[in-house]
Amino acid sequence: MSVKSFIAKLFAKSIYNETQKWTQKPVETQQKVFQDLIRQAKETQFGKDHQFNKIKTYSDFAKQVPIRDYEDLKPYIEEVTKGKENILWPGKPIYFAKTSGTTSGAKYIPLTKQSMPFHIKAARNAILSYIHETGNADFVDGKMIFLQGSPKLEEKNGIKLGRLSGIVAHYVPKYLQKNRLPSWETNSIDDWETKVDAIVEETFSENMTVISGIPSWVQMYFEKLHQKGNKPIGEIFKNFNLFIYGGVNYEPYRAKFENLMGRKVDAIELFPASEGFFAYQDSQKEKGMLLLLNSGIFYEFVKADEFYTQNPKRYTIGEVELGVNYALIISTNAGLWAYNIGDTVEFTSLQPYRVIVSGRLKHYISAFGEHVIGKEVEEAIKQAITGTNISINEFTVAPQINPKNGLPYHEWFIEFENEPADLQEFALQIDQAMRKQNVYYDDLISGNVLRTLIITKVSKNGFQKYMQSIGKLGGQNKLPRLSNDRKIADKLL
Structure with missing residues (x-):
């Protein structure tokens, strides 16, 4: 066992113990997050408009702050993009995560000094949870690849903006920098096909142990590796033993992946978004991902089949049930308030709270009243x-x-x-x-x-x-x- 893997195991145990503390007090943890958010945002424009100074309970909040999507929140965000301070959250965001909206064109999701660390910690803790449960830490000595957007950032009125995955690239810990691929230059290539070709050339002869990305795009990378090496990925990268993914369900791709790899590889599912890092798979044995209740996000849930009715009931963490399809509503330390992110989740466990992503509110078929998700x-x-x-x-x-x-x-x-x-x-x-x-x-x-x-x-x-x-x-x-x-x-x- 190397020194690095030994330290990783010690760190993993520490994070596991820390996680146990808040998972055993879920309602209290969320209540504290809620109170902290309201307290910190009282003097913002949004806080004044919605009388945060009079909010004492969640019931007060639900009455005074309606559920919003991006279009509803856009007037406030436009003020933030002009460089104005104290609009949705104290001060100004340090970044905008730029995403493509279906109806609103480009969307600018704020990332603040308070919210940004949770994106990094969640990804780190997902890996540490895996190490603690399995005892497998050897992969930390090999090379790791994260297929992501360009880290090149633009600037809008003093606030940097780019794709979330490109922003996160600026926060890779120093102890991982030597292990991380692709190079900064390759990662900055805008054309995806050109970029994947360059990644293949950079990684083909390396000791790759961890590969991360959205399954459909990792599949493209694997296919190009297979074409170059004419053998399974598991033979090209003999020590590759951990696949980290998010964004889409892995199951439809699993058979193709295992065929390309030539063997099975452990996988960790993540639930990140520009609006927040919501959950990660904390166990290889249990179904679902651990909902992060202590990460500066207060969660509300609305039953998906009631979402478009007038005044649907809003549930907090202590009220949810197993197997129900819920729209996920968030309030965050980046200044999103009762914000509908568009994803739906189902709980697979209530001790601790674990979820699967069941779909998108707008991605369904109900041309005949069937509401397929x-x-x-x-x-x-x-x-x-x-x-x-x-x-x-x-x-x-x-x-x-x-x-x-x-x-x-x-x-x-x-x-x-x-x-x-x-x-x-x-x-x-x-x-x-x-x-x-x-x-x-x-x-x-x-x-x-x-x-x-x-x-x-x-x-x-x-x-x-x-x-x-x-x-x-x-x-x-x-x-x-x-x-x-x-x-x-x-x-x-």
């Missing part, structure tokens, strides 16, 4: 490929409301790595898995409102070409699993 389509395809040699690269689903012949249906666009021998039988298996999960979908099939789903094959690299065509190839960009219209479908066709 991301978790359901991912679980259906997982069931259909389990125990087979079928593997897929990517998929998305859209409704076909006006077919030329017959009943309407859900159209599944799938890019296969290994195709099923019988495509219709495979489609039927997915359909049956969908019907078991979603009673509304089952009723529509049974009532002859919908016919069973149809699979449309997408050509090799078809999804990459689509993402490139809309300027979203690589980085933190993700393909929506579901659409309630045919914008993506028509482009693919």
